[in-house]
Amino acid sequence: MRHAVEWVTASPAWEGTAQSPAADPMLLRFASDTFMEDLQQLLDSQPGALPALRAPKESFRARPLRKDDGWRSPEPPALKLYQPIHGHFYLVTAALVCRVPGFPDHQVEPARQEKVGFVVRRLKHVSGGGELAWSTDPVNGRGWIEASADALAPYEELHPLAPMNFTVVDGRRRRLFVGLVPTATRETYPARGAVDPFPTRSASGAALDTRRTELNARVIGALATLGDAAQPTSEAAQFALLDFGDFLKAHLDDASWNVVFGTGEPLATDARHTLWATLNIGLRSGQTLRDAIQSALAQADAITGESTMPPSFATTLAADLAAVARWIVPASGSPRGKTLADAVMSALPGEQATTTTEGEPATSIEVPKLAAVPSIDGDDSPPRFQLRCVYQRPECGPLEPPLVSAPTEPFLFAQFFDFDAPARPIRIPLPVDTSIKDLRKFRKNVSFVISEQLKDQMNQIGALKDVMSGKVEQVDSSTLGFGMICSFSIPIITICALIVLLIFISLLNIVFWWVPFFRICFPFPKRASA
Helix, strand or coil: CCCCEEEECCHHHCCCCCCCCCCCCEEEEECCCCHHHHHHHHHHHCHHHHHHHECCCCCCCCCCCCCCCCCCCCCCCCEEECCHHHCCEEEEEEEEEECCCCCCECCCCHHHCCEEEEEEEEECCCCCCCEEEEEEECCCEEEEEEECCCCCCCCECCEECEEEEEECCCCCEEEEEEEECCHHHCCCCCCCCCCCCCCCECCCCCECCCHHHHHHHHHHHHHHHHHHCCCCCHHHHHHHHHHHHHHHHHHCCHHHHHHHCCCCCCCCCCCCHHHHHHHCCECCCCCEHHHHHHHHHHCHHHHHCCCCCCCCCCCCHHHHHHHHHHHHCCCCCCCCCCHHHHHHHHHCCCCCCCECCCCCECCCCCCCCCCCCCCCCCCCCCCEEEEEEEEECHHHHHHCCCEECCCCCCEEECCCCCCCCCCCCCCCCCCCCCCHHHHCCCCCCCCCCCCHHHHHHHHCCCCHHHHHCCCCCCECCECCCCCCCCCCCCCHHHHHHHHHHHHHHHHHHHHCCCHHHCCCCCCCCCCCCC
């Protein structure tokens, strides 16, 4: 007969005691990128010190104002696991033993398809009483489903456990299993289903119209920045024209392109007449805005630096385009604030999705539906989780189902921006070549996800000169104020020395003003000319 197998806590926590080992796995906390090497070194030198690494309830919140140096952050209400970006790493450890005297380690046989791992379970209630398993069902999608405490759920995600061997005091070899807790997936686990933050198609397969968003980002924003600049550069103006032309070239069909950039004027009843009239504004160089866009498209290689020949434009291009931008892209909030955007959108082919009454794309996103979404109490409170170790023996069939351990201590996953999280020094190198043509060669692979509250606050900020003068647009009921800190970087002693120097110069000028009227000559020898 085979001995009964069970999961127990890591053996260094109970080795040498007469009591039966605890059944719950242990969570260890490390504050170094070399956590695996540190753990192996500890097991090789002093395995009995392993319980000292048990993850504590700790907070690294910054000291508030008017608090003395002895202030300590209060302990969080529950164990909180911080992310690797905070500099902390967490390992779950447990031992798989046989239920016989001495609790010898049970041998896992990979040749018989046996494997060990751990699962992340979400608590349905803060006080316990029900678990949810993270399912990776290929049909219904990812999400939380009902789970049993002593069995695996269908398609439940299993994280790996790795064995680590060490020697105890009496010379015996022991083994424990270690797994890295996926704390960086905190933003995924609380979600109900898989949602693309930047969808191009709805759940039904219909295409979403993102042309106005692209227009605002690539064209309207660039022209507005050019118009707000005190000294617009020719390079910025060239790229603004090139982006404008590239957008129109990509989204106008051939017929509309010939109408807008043709030689004749379209009919006033034509929807493309508004865009034609807007682009027909004359520049001081004698060209129109339409001509400047076509010239930028023809010189795309020269503008982007792909050609050795420099682009050829009028010297007044930057100032002319900045003046035009102030007219066709006025400040936000004015009656003509959307003149250019509406003119461009009216010339494009029919929209591909429903838009709002203001012409903006609809912001609602169809979320894929899971087969069964369980009810979770306290959705507004931080979700709590716990881990369970699993031992699978598939060749044994239904007689030996997966062995699921007791749960770990319940814990919270810390957010990326968490008040209690430690601050890890981060160094991000920036590009060396900062010209527009060099910066545009980099691939765009970074996106930011912001909350609605932060979005409202960002929308309050317009041009930089308006912010500096205290003109901030109010959005909804939120308010945003700006203070100003000014520093005079010239030392007082320098100012005093400058004043004294000016006084002495004035006095010397009064006394010796007549010196330049005297001619004083000094003879010096030189070779006689032939």
